[in-house]
Amino acid sequence: xxxxxxxxxxxxxxxxxxxxxxxxxxxxxxxxxxxxxxxxxxxxxxxxxxxxxxxxxxxxxxxxxxxxxxxxxxxxxxxxxxxxxxxxxxxxxxxxxxxxxxxxxxxxxxxxxxxxxxxxxxxxxxxxxxxxxxxxxxxxxxxxxxxxxxxxxxxxxxxxxxxxxxxxxxxxxxxxxxxxxxxxxxxxxxxxxxxxxxxxxxxxxxxxxxxxxxxxxxxxxxxxxxxxxxxxxxxxxxxxxxxxxxxxxxxxxxxxxxxxxxxxxxxxxxxxxxxxxxxxxxxxxxxxxxxxxxxxxxxxxxxxxxxxxxxxxxxxxxxxxxxxxxxxxxxxxxxxxxxxxxxxxxxxxxxxxxxxxxxxxxxxxxxxxxxxxxxxxxxxxxxxxxxxxxxxxxxxxxxxxxxxxxxxxxxxxxxxxxxxxxxxxxxxxxxxxxxxxxxxxxxxxxxxxxxxxxxxxxxxxxxxxxxxxxxxxxxxxxxxxxxxxxxxxxxxxxxxxxxxxxxxxxxxxxxxxxxxxxxxxxxxxxxxxxxxxxxxxxxxxxxxxxxxxxxxxxxxx
Amino acid sequence: xxxxxxxxxxxxxxxxxxxxxxxxxxxxxxxxxxxxxxxxxxxxxxxxxxxxxxxxxxxxxxxxxxxxxxxxxxxxxxxxxxxxxxxxxxxxxxxxxxxxxxxxxxxxxxxxxxxxxxxxxxxxxxxxxxxxxxxxxxxxxxxxxxxxxxxxxxxxxxxxxxxxxxxxxxxxxxxxxxxxxxxxxxxxxxxxxxxxxxxxxxxxxxxxxxxxxxxxxxxxxxxxxxxxxxxxxxxxxxxxxxx
Numbered sequence: 160x161x162x163x164x165x166x167x168x169x170x171x172x173x174x175x176x177x178x179x180x181x182x183x184x185x186x187x188x189x190x191x192x193x194x195x196x197x198x199x200x201x202x203x204x205x206x207x208x209x210x211x212x213x214x215x216x217x218x219x220x221x222x223x224x225x226x227x228x229x230x231x232x233x234x235x236x237x238x239x240x241x242x243x244x245x246x247x248x249x250x251x252x253x254x255x256x257x258x259x260x261x262x263x264x265x266x267x268x269x270x271x272x273x274x275x276x277x278x279x280x281x282x283x284x285x286x287x288x289x290x291x292x293x294x295x296x297x298x299x300x301x302x303x304x305x306x307x308x309x310x311x312x313x314x315x316x317x318x319x320x321x322x323x324x325x326x327x328x329x330x331x332x333x334x335x336x337x338x339x340x341x342x343x344x345x346x347x348x349x350x351x352x353x354x355x356x357x358x359x360x361x362x363x364x365x366x367x368x369x370x371x372x373x374x375x376x377x378x379x380x381x382x383x384x385x386x387x388x389x390x391x392x393x394x395x396x397x398x399x400x401x402x403x404x405x406x407x408x409x410x411x412x413x414x415x416x417x418x419x420x421x422x423x424x425x426x427x428x429x430x431x432x433x434x435x436x437x438x439x440x441x442x443x444x445x446x447x448x449x450x451x452x453x454x455x456x457x458x459x460x461x462x463x464x465x466x467x468x469x470x471x472x473x474x475x476x477x478x479x480x481x482x483x484x485x486x487x488x489x490x491x492x493x494x495x496x497x498x499x500x501x502x503x504x505x506x507x508x509x510x511x512x513x514x515x516x517x518x519x520x521x522x523x524x525x526x527x528x529x530x531x532x533x534x535x536x537x538x539x540x541x542x543x544x545x546x547x548x549x550x551x552x553x554x555x556x557x558x559x560x561x562x563x564x565x566x567x568x569x570x571x572x573x574x575x576x577x578x579x580x581x582x583x584x585x586x587x588x589x590x591x592x593x594x595x596x597x598x599x600x601x602x603x604x605x606x607x608x609x610x611x612x613x614x615x616x617x618x619x620x621x622x623x624x625x626x627x628x629x630x631x632x633x634x635x636x637x638x639x640x641x642x643x644x645x646x647x648x649x650x651x652x653x654x655x656x657x658x659x660x661x662x663x664x665x666x667x668x669x670x671x672x673x674x675x676x677x678x679x680x681x682x683x684x685x686x687x688x689x690x691x692x693x694x695x696x697x698x699x700x701x702x703x704x705x706x707x708x709x710x711x712x713x714x715x716x
Numbered sequence: 717x718x719x720x721x722x723x724x725x726x727x728x729x730x731x732x733x734x735x736x737x738x739x740x741x742x743x744x745x746x747x748x749x750x751x752x753x754x755x756x757x758x759x760x761x762x763x764x765x766x767x768x769x770x771x772x773x774x775x776x777x778x779x780x781x782x783x784x785x786x787x788x789x790x791x792x793x794x795x796x797x798x799x800x801x802x803x804x805x806x807x808x809x810x811x812x813x814x815x816x817x818x819x820x821x822x823x824x825x826x827x828x829x830x831x832x833x834x835x836x837x838x839x840x841x842x843x844x845x846x847x848x849x850x851x852x853x854x855x856x857x858x859x860x861x862x863x864x865x866x867x868x869x870x871x872x873x874x875x876x877x878x879x880x881x882x883x884x885x886x887x888x889x890x891x892x893x894x895x896x897x898x899x900x901x902x903x904x905x906x907x908x909x910x911x912x913x914x915x916x917x918x919x920x921x922x923x924x925x926x927x928x929x930x931x932x933x934x935x936x937x938x939x940x941x942x943x944x945x946x947x948x949x950x951x952x953x954x955x956x957x958x959x
Contacts, residue, residue, distance in 0.1 A: 180729070453843050457831050462809035463822050488817040495803045495814070553803075560797045561758050561874065569767050570801050571818045572790035647729070704785035706769035711762070 195275050202226050203282035207290050213358045216291060216381060221361025223283045224371035227312050229335045230276045231370060234316030236328035241269045242320075242413065249559055262413040266406075276312060280305045284377065297380045307373040307395060314398045315369060317405040327546035334542055341667060360531050366391070367531065369398060465491050472501025478588040486581045489573065493552035498585065503547050504592040511540045511596065515603050533607055537600055544596055548586050548626060554578060555637045562713070566641035569710035575703050579634045579696065586630045590623065597622040618674060621685050625670045628689030631696035632666060635659075639699065644708035651707050655699070662695040717743055717777055717792060717869040717902055719764070724773035726759055726926075733759040734770070735926035741904070741919070743869070746897050748917035749906040750948065752955065756926040757906035758798075761872045764904065765795035777870070791819055793870035798879065800859035804848035808839060808858045811847055815862040826865060833861040836888040853880030860885070864892045871896065873905040877912055890916055910948040920948065924955045 168174040202222070210219030242265050251261050284301050319326065342353055365371035372391040379388060456462060465487055469479030475498050482490060490498065514536035521529045554573075557564035568578060598619035605615025636659065639645070645656045669691055672684035702708065719741040726734040733756045741747055749757040762768035763775060766784050775782040777789050784790070802811055812830055816822040834840040837857045847855050856879040863871060876889060893903045897918070907913050913920060914934060922930040930937060930951060941947045 176730075450840055453840060454831060457809060457827050457834070457843065460827050462807075462813050463816070463826065465817065491814055492818060495806055495810075558797075558799070558801050560799050560801075565767060565797065565801075567801055570765070570795055570797065571815070572787055573818065574785065574787050577787075704783060706766075706783055709762075709768045710784075711767055 196278065199275065199278040199282040202279045203286035206283045207286040209354060209357065210287055210290050212354060215358055215361065216287065216378065217365060218354075218358045218361040219287045219290070220371070220374050220377055221357055221364045223280065223287070223308075224361075224365050224368050224374050225357075226279065226283070227276070227308060227370035227374065228368050229332075230279070230312055231315045231319060232328045232331040232335070234273060234276065234312060235319040235323075235326070236332055237272060238269050238316055238320050239324065239328065241265050241272070242409070246559060258413055259410060262410050266409075270313075273309075273313060277305065277309045280308050287377070288380075291381065293380055300380055301377075304373060304376050307376070307399075308370070310399050310402070311373050311395050312370060314402045314405070317409065318398070318401055321405045321408050327542050330542040330546045331538070334538070334545070337667070341671065344664075345671065363531055369394070372398075466495075466497045468497025468499075471497065471499060474500035474504070474588050474592070478584065481584055481588065482581065485577065486584065489554075489578055489581045490585075492568070492571070492573070493554040493578070493581070495553065500547075500589060504589070507540065507543050507547065507596070508592070510543070511536075511599070514540065515599070518603070518607070530607055533604060537604070540596075540600070544593065545626070548589050548593055549630065549633050550585070551582060551634075551637050554582075555641050557641050557712075560711075563711040564641065564713070565711045569641070575638065575700050579631065579700075582634050583630050586627060590627055593626060594620070594623040597626070621673050621681070624685055625673060625688055628685075628692050629666065629670075630692070632662065632692035635696045635699040636663075638703060641712060642708050642710055643712045644702070646712070651702065655702060655708070658695060658698055662691070666691055666695070718779070719870070719902065719904075720776040720779075721763075722774045722776070724760075724763060724770045724775065726756075726763060726768060726770050732926040734763065734923075736773070737923070737926070737928045738773075739921065739928060739931050741902060743902055744897050744900045745918040746893060746903045746916065747905075747919045747921055748913040749904065749921050749923065750908075750910070750913055750952075751923040751929075752952075753908075755923045757923055758874050759926075760923065761795065761874050761904065761906060764870075765793065765872050766790060767795070792868055793872065794819065794863050794866055794868040795872040796859055796863055796874065796876070798874045800856060802847040802855060802859070805846050807844050807846055808834075808850070808861075809843045811858060812862040812865060816866055819866045819868065821866045821868075829867075830861065830865045833864050833892070836892070837861055837885050838882075851880065853882060853885070856881050857885050860889055860892075864896070867896070867901075869901050871901065871903045871905075873903070875907060876905050877907050877909050910952070914948055922951055922955070924958075929955065 168178050206219045206222040209222045210216060242262070245265060245268075247268075248261070248265075251264070256264075281301075284305055288298060288301060319328070342349060365375045372395040375388050375391050378384060379386070469476045478498060478500070479487075514532075518529050518533050518536060521532060554568045555566045557566055598616055601615040601619030601622065602612050603615075604610075605612050605618070639655070639659060645652055645659065666688055669684050669688035673681050673688055675681075676684055721737055721739050724734050724737045725732070735756075737756075737760065749760060751757050759768055763770050766782065777792070780786070780789065782789055803814065806814070809830070813822065816826060816830075831840075834843055837860060839854070839857050839861055842850060842854060842858075847858060850858065856876075860876075860881070863873075871893070877886065881889065893916075897903055917934065919931065919933055920937060921928065934947065937951065938944050938947045941950050943950045
C-alpha cells in the first residue's frame with residue numbers, strides 16, 4: 160500500500176508539492192525535537208556543573224528538584240491547553256466520538272508530550288550518577304527513581320489543573336524562562352551568587368518542594384545513606400495515589416458539547432415578572448421572556464448602554480474618568496464584563512500579606528527556610544501581579560477561521576494605537592497598588608537578606624517603573640503573537656524578529672542595569688529601558704500600519 | 717465605495733494565493749467571488765478587510781490607498797468571516813451593541829433598525845439568549861443582524877450561504893443586501909453555489925489559482941458563453957480543463 164501511495168505521489172505534481180510541504184513540516188518538527196532534547200542535555204549539564212562545583216550531591220539534586228517544580232507549571236499549562244484549547248478540538252468535535260474518547264485521545268497527547276520531562280529526568284540523574292561514579296549495580300535503581308519522579312510530576316500538574324484551573328501558569332512558565340535566560344546570559348556576574356544560594360538551599364528545597372521527595376531518594380545510592388529519607392516515599396506515593404481521583408474529576412467535567420447557557424441576566428428588566436429562574440432550575444420550570452418584553456427592552460435602548468463598571472471600586476472609577484468614550488467602547492470589547500481592579504488587588508494583597516507574615520514568623524526559627532519560602536512566595540505573587548497588570552482581556556484572543564488564527568480585534572475597526580492606549584491606561588491605573596506591592600516585597604526581601612531597607616525601597620520603586628514602562632513593549636508583543644510577522648525568509652522578517660528578540664534582550668539588559676547597577680547611573684538605565692520599550696512599540700507600529708504582515712497566523716501543528 | 721485593486725500579489729510560501737489581481741468595483745454592486753477551493757477568494761476578502769497584507773500591489777477605496785492606520789476607511793467596511801467572532805457568553809443583542817459601538821453606529825434610530833432586522837431574520841425570540849446557546853446558523857444570523865444594522869458602505873462576507881442559515885434567512889439576507897446595494901453600498905461575498913451566484917450578483921469575479929479569470933456582469937459572460945443557460949458551470953468546466 161505504501162509503495163502504491165508513493166507511486167501515486169510521484170505521478171501527480173500537486174501531490175508531490177503537498178508531500179514536499181509535509182516534509183518541510185517534519186523538518187520543522189524534528190528541529191523542535193532537537194531543541195527539546197538539547198534542553199534535556201542542558202538540564203543534565205547544569206546538574207553536573209552544580210554538583211561538581213560545590214561537591215555536594217544535594218545541590219545537583221536541588222537543580223533537578225527546581226527544574227521539575229518548574230515543569231509542574233508547564234505541565235499544568237500544557238494539560239489545560241491540550242484538553243480545552245487544542246487546535247485539534249474543533250475537528251474532533253465534528254467526529255461522532257464520545258467526550259470520553261476525545262478526553263482519552265487528548266490526554267494521551269499530553270502524556271506523549273510529557274515524555275520529554277522523563278528525558279530531562281533521565282539526563283539529569285545520569286549526569287549526577289556519572290559525576291558521582293556510582294557503582295554499576297546502583298544504576299539499576301535510577302529508572303525506578305526517575306519513573307517515580309516523573310509520575311509525581313504528572314500527578315502534581317493534574318492536581319494543579321483540577322484545584323487551581325485559573326492560576327496564571329503561562330506567566331510562571333514565561334517568568335521561569337526569563338529568569339533562566341537572565342542567569343544563562345549573565346552567568347559570569349550572577350552565577351557564583353546563584354550557585355552559592357542554591358548550595359545552601361538545596362537540602363531544604365529537596366525536602367520542602369513536593370517534586371524533591373522522590374528525587375531525594377537518589378541520596379540512598381550514595382555511601383552512608385540516611386535511610387530516614389525513605390519516609391519521603393510516603394507523601395510522594397500519596398500524591399501519586401491522587402492520580403485516579405484527579406483523572407476521574409477531569410474526565411467527569413470534560414464537557415465538549417455546545418454549552419447551553421440560560422438567558423443573559425444583564426438585560427432582564429428589573430422587577431419583571433417574566434424574569435427567568437436561576438440556571439439550577441429544571442428546563443420546564445424556567446419561564447421565557449415574551450416577545451413584547453424583548454421588543455420593549457430593545458426599544459428602550461437598554462441593550463445599547465455600555466456596561467457601567469466604574470462603581471466597582473476606586474481604581475475602576477479612576478479609569479472610567481480617564482478613558483474617552485471611544486476607549487470605553489474598546490474596553491467593552493476587550494473586557495466585556497468590565498474591568499475588575501480593586502477586588503483583584505485586594506485578593507493579591509491578602510495572599511501576599513499572609514505569605515509575608517508566615518515568612519517573617521518562620522524567619523525567627525529557621526532563617527534560611529524563610530529565604531526559600533520568600534523566593535517561592537515572591538515568584539508566585541509576581542506571576543499573579545504581572546497577570547493582572549499586563550492583562551489584555553480578549554482583544555488578542557485568536558479565533559480559528561478557515562484554517563488560520565485571526566485575533567478578535569483584527570476583524571473590527573480597532574487601531575493599534577487606540578487599543579494600546581487603553582491597555583496602557585489600564586496598567587497605569589494600577590500603578591499605586593503595583594508600587595505598594597513592589598515596595599513591600601523589596602523591603603521585606605532586603606530585611607530578610609540583611610540589606611539596607613532604603614536600598615530595598617529604591618529597588619521596589621525601580622521595579623514598579625520598569626513594569627509600567629514595559630507595557631508598550633508587552634502590547635507590541637501581544638500584537639505580534641497573533642500575526643505572521645516573523646514567518647518566511649524576507650528582509651522585514653529579519654527586521655521584525657531582530658526588533659522583538661534584540662529589543663526584548665536589550666530591555667532586560669537595561670532593566671538589569673537599572674536594578675543592580677550601583678549609584679545614580681541606575682536611574683539612567685531605568686529611563687533608558689522605559690524609552691527603549693516605547694521606541695520598540697512605535698517601530699513595531701510602523702510595520703503594522705504599513706501592512707508589512709498579516710493579522711493572522713497558521714495554527715501550530 | 718469605489719474599490720480598486722492594482723496588481724495585488726499575495727503568496728503563502730511558494731503558493732500564490734493572489735497573482736497580480738487588478739479589478740475595479742463601482743459602488744452599489746453585489747459581487748460574487750467564485751472559484752475552486754483554494755483559489756484565493758478568502759485571501760482576496762481578507763486583503764480587502766485589512767487582515768491579510770498584499771506582498772505587492774495596492775488597494776484603493778475611493779481613490780485613497782488603504783492601509784491599516786486608515787481608520788476612517790476601516791470604519792466604512794465590515795467583514796464577516798465564515799465563522800463569525802462572537803462574545804459567546806453575552807446575549808445576541810449585547811453582541812450587536814458591541815459591534816455597533818465599535819463602528820460608532822449606535823446613534824438614535826438604531827434600536828428600530830435592530831428590531832426590524834431581528835424580526836426579519838427570525839431572531840427576536842432569541843435576542844436575549846447568549847450566543848453560546850445558539851446553533852451555528854443562528855449565531856451567523858446574529859452576526860448578519862449586527863452587520864446590516866451597522867449599515868457600512870462595504871460589506872465583505874466569506875461563504876455566507878454555507879453558514880447554516882435557513883432559507884428564510886437566506887431570503888432576508890438577499891433582501892437586505894439588495895437594499896444596501898440600492899443605497900450605493902457594495903457587497904462582496906464568496907460562494908461555491910453557482911445558481912445563487914447567477915441569480916444574486918451584479919458582477920461575477922472568478923478566481924483560479926490566484927489569477928483573476930473573469931470579472932464581468934453575468935450578461936456579458938452569457939454573451940460569450942456557448943451554453944447560455946449554464947454560464948458559470950461552463951466557466952468552471954473550462955477552468956478544470958485548463959488545469
